[in-house]
Each structure stands twice: as structure tokens, then as C-alpha cells.
Amino acid sequence: MIDGQNVWAHPYVYNGTHSFLLEYIDKCKKGEIIIGNELMLQLDILAEHFNDPEILIDFEDGHKRIKFIETKCKHFEAPFSGKPFLLELFQKAFIEAIYIFKIFDDEIDHYVRLHQDVLFLVARKNGKTPLISALCLAEFFCGELGTRILCSSNDYEQADLMFQAINAMREESKTLSKVTRSNIKGIFFGNPRKPKKRGKFSYQNKGQIKKISAKTGAKEGKNIKVGAVDEAHELADNTSVMPIRQALSTQDDPLFIELTTEGVVNDGYLDERLKEARSVLHGELERRRWLIWMYTQDSEKEVWQDEESWYKSNPGMGVIKKRSFLRKMVEEAKTSKSMRVFVMSKDFNIKQNNATAWLTTEDIKNEETFELEKFRNSFAIGAVDLSRTGDLASARVIMIDKETMKKHTFQQYFIPESKLDNLARDEIETYKQWIRDGLITVSPGNENDFSLVTAWFVKLYKDYGIRPFKVGYDKWSAIYWVKEMEGYGFDCQKVPQEYGAMSEPMRLVEADLKSDMIIYNNNPVDKYCLENTALEMNSKMEMRPVKVQGKENMKIDGAVTMIIGYKIYIDNRNEFMQLIRR
Structure with missing residues (x-):
């Protein structure tokens, strides 16, 4: 029940507003969209939030960012280069889940986002880096004055992929590029050709987007509002993550996002993180402010026997990622141990013990x-x-x-x-x-x-x-x-x-x-x-x-x-x- 009404009687509407998250939950429950058990556990938790009197449901911030992405951001890579960034339902639902749930913070005396930590696990080539890059750009423009964003990964090249994705979307839009500038240090507000002294889009706004890697060093002392860590599966431990999380501690409403596929690093950072995440989803560990959005298979067996199950780890299959590509990968994995390890972990998010026998x-x-x-x-x-x-x-x-x-x-x-x-x-x-x-x-x-x-x-x-x-x-x-x-x-x-x-x-x-x-x-x-x-x-x-x-x-x-x-x-x-x- 929501406000005395059955949610599923009007499954997509809450207080007169269409909710992409409720639509997604409803279609997943009905089997119209195929997802794995772990994401279903998270969706069950989110559905209960609509009934929680301590949680305020406010669509404004989430829908503002969805609108920004779809109207201001454009793709920059083939085959979608130059086309508007039109979000799929699963992407809109994900963004809503981050922003619409608010709780009252007694320390600062106003409402803040419930979810301040986000784990986004999805198979490769499902648009995770472009999505989070677009979300970071949306936060840069839609967020408060002075919003600082940090893109990070295990190596500088991977961190640069996210940064370049953000910058490419910025350059694709005349509106966005007109009020911003970029150089080797980062992205900043203010147009050097038409400088303005005051206002959110002027030099007065000291917001910035920068990039670092786990190997860069000098990560301490940064005061940021949004931290995004790409390819968390490559991290051996949390030494590069903790400084970023500490740098968020001064903010009233910080956002820390980890996006990744499953990895092949044994006993690495992601292994411990996923262990905690699964404990949360099963009610064994309390992490109320952690949004755990994982596209995973329920078994390896179903990968070989049921193509439709591939949607569980590949929500963009058929639109973002080609089914024919996956089919080819699976066929190759049947005859090559090395290919099987890679395909199961990267295309289906099934952890592989890469120190098992190489040959039969x-x-x-x-x-x-x-x-x-x-x-x-x-x-x-x-x-x-x-x-x-x-x-x-x-x-x-x-x-x-x-x-x-x-x-x-x-x-x-x-x-x-x-x-x-x-x-x-x-x-x-x-x-x-x-x-x-x-x-x-x-x-x-x-x-x-x-x-x-x-x-x-x-x-x-x-x-x-x-x-x-x-x-x-x-x-x-x-x-x-x-x-x-x-x-x-x-x-x-x-x-x-x-x-x-x-x-x-x-x-x-x-x-x-x-x-x-x-x-x-x-x-x-x-x-x-x-x-x-x-x-x-x-x-x-x-x-x-x-x-x-x-x-x-x-x-x-x-x-x-x-x-x-x-x-x-x-x-x-x-x-x-x-x-x-x-």
C-alpha cells in the first residue's frame, strides 16, 4: 500500500508523478523484463521505501537529471555518435533509485538523499561508463554551486576513459560547451571567450571535474562532492578508494559511485565489496544508505542453456549490446578455457577462480x-x-x-x-x-x-x-x-x-x-x-x-x-x- 492505495493498481504513478522505478519494478515482477535474483532483492527493498513514513519521495532531482541527459547529452562513439542520449528504462529506474528517496538529517536540519553510496555491477558493453559519465555531467550542471567531481580507476588510462566521455558529451552540446572550458587539468565553468563575473555558469563557480588513478598518488586532501570509481574489479585493495570516500566526508549530500563488471583478480577489493553487498541484500548486514544495483546471473548453467537468461547480466542486450556478439562469445567459450574465464566474468558477471586448472x-x-x-x-x-x-x-x-x-x-x-x-x-x-x-x-x-x-x-x-x-x-x-x-x-x-x-x-x-x-x-x-x-x-x-x-x-x-x-x-x-x- 502507498498512501492508502495499492501500488500495483496504478503501478507507474506515485502522487501524480510517473515513476520509472515503479514501472521497472512492476515489469520485472511480471516477468516482462528478465532480471536476476540479486537485483530483485534490491528492487523489493526499494518498493518498501515507498511505504516507509520516514522516507520522503521527491522526484524533482532525479527527473531533472534524466531530462538533462536526454536533452543536453549526446553519444560520441559509433554506432550512436551524435545521437541524443536517450535512456533505457533500466537506466532511468537506476537514476531514480539514486535520487528520489530522501531522509531528514538532524545534523544539518534538512532532507538529503537516502543513497549516498552506489554499486553498479553490469556486464561489459552495456553502457555503464557512458551512463555514469552522463550522470556526472548532469550532477555538474544540475548540482549546487562549487560541485567537484573526481573520476578514478585502477590506472590512468581507464580513469581517462570516463573523463573523456564526460568531456566529449560536453563538447557535443553547444549549450554546455558555451559556459565551460577544459584543459589537461580538468573541466571547469566559465567561457574564456565570453567571461562572466557572476552566476553558476561563470568563473565564480569553482566546480570542477578531474581524474586520478590508483597509481597517481596525492589523493589525500581533495574536497569533492561526487566520486566515481570505474572498473573497481581491478583494484587489489581499498587503498585508492578510501581517500576518495574520505574526501566526500565534508559534504552534506555526497555521492560515491562504483561501477564495474566482475573481475579476474583473486581476493581483490571487489571480492570483499561484493561479499558485503550480498550480506546487505540478504538482510545479514545493515547498510541502509547503500544502493546495490547488480545485474548478475543466477547460475552458470543457465548461460549455456537459456539465451533469454542473458538479460540478467546484460540489460542492454538488443539495444546497446548485440545478442549476436554474446552468442559468438559463448560459442568460443565452449572450446577455450581462457575464453570461458573471460566471458563468464566479463559478459555474465560470474566470478571465475582464475587459478583453477588450465587444461583438462x-x-x-x-x-x-x-x-x-x-x-x-x-x-x-x-x-x-x-x-x-x-x-x-x-x-x-x-x-x-x-x-x-x-x-x-x-x-x-x-x-x-x-x-x-x-x-x-x-x-x-x-x-x-x-x-x-x-x-x-x-x-x-x-x-x-x-x-x-x-x-x-x-x-x-x-x-x-x-x-x-x-x-x-x-x-x-x-x-x-x-x-x-x-x-x-x-x-x-x-x-x-x-x-x-x-x-x-x-x-x-x-x-x-x-x-x-x-x-x-x-x-x-x-x-x-x-x-x-x-x-x-x-x-x-x-x-x-x-x-x-x-x-x-x-x-x-x-x-x-x-x-x-x-x-x-x-x-x-x-x-x-x-x-x-x-
């Missing part, structure tokens, strides 16, 4: 073997992963059969003698068998002797004429070993185990293993290393190999050398292929 048993299974004699007097790609005292050291050569184009890899592992005593009971016998089979070379004492690695490459050349075209190595502990290798005429190339270097070769290794294009001689140590390898992704969809969570004592060095070898191959493909085709 079927991906790794390949019992084909070969004799080195097959590649006598051949060129190869070399790769090493050197560890002085900890993990296995691994050395590898990769040869390509120019008829089948299959990559044949031969490898050797190295371990310090003292490390054998520290192995678990179930591992000792396995390692001893690998040593007896000649798969692992034992270095006397507590450290790996890298000269044994060099000797292995030299022996391959002397016995079979197999010469590495280039040898890839990680920079760890490799300075003197590289000099030794170069003394024998080997060309060594550094391959750091970082996202940028590891991502492309790791994808190709995955694809080649799945299509049986890698023949690793059914080496059990290789299998062991591949089974222990997980993929870790960043927000750019770049990946690198790490150990599977819970298997920190296991070894992945063989997988690493396979990836390093592929990096050398990719970087030198044309020249290497010319050599083997002679």
Missing part, C-alpha cells in the same frame, strides 16, 4: 612418441625455466615436422639432490622413477648446476646435430648461464613470465594440445607439469601460467618452457620456418 585430462592426453633420430641435423627452438633451489629446472627443444607441421618436443628436467629429501612420501618414489628413466638430472648439493643444462644442449648437438635456432629463457638467475651458452654459440633470448609475453603463446599451446599438434613423447613429467598449471588473467584478457590453487608445492616448469618455446617460435616464425624447409 583430455587436452593433455597424447601418447604419440618419436625418436630423436627423426630430427637429426635439424634446427629447433630452445627454452629453459631456471630455478636454482626451488622448483624443477626445465630445458626443452621444439622441432617441427615440415610435412605434418606437428611440433615435437624433447625435454630434460633438473633438481638439486637436497630437494629430493623434502618431497612428500607419495612423490619420492615417483621422482626416483623419473630419475631412473633419465627424465630428471640430479645436481649435487642444494642448488641446480646450470652448467648441466648447458651440457644437455651441447650433447643434443653433438649426438644428433639438433641445433637451437634461438633459446628462450626467463631472466631469473640466468646472467652467468646466458654467458656460458653464448660461449658455445647459442643465441639466447629473454622471455619474461609476464602477461604481455605469455598470453599469445599460452593460447597457441592450448590450441595445439587440444588438436594433438604437440607431440611431447608421452613424457610423464610434462603431463605432471601441465596438470598443475592454471591460467591467470588480467582485465585485458591477457594470461600467464601460475600454479593451481591448493597445489602450491607442485611444479609447472615443464609447461612454462613449452610456453616460452612457443613465444620464441611466434616471434621468429618466418625465419625459423625458412630454415627447416631448406
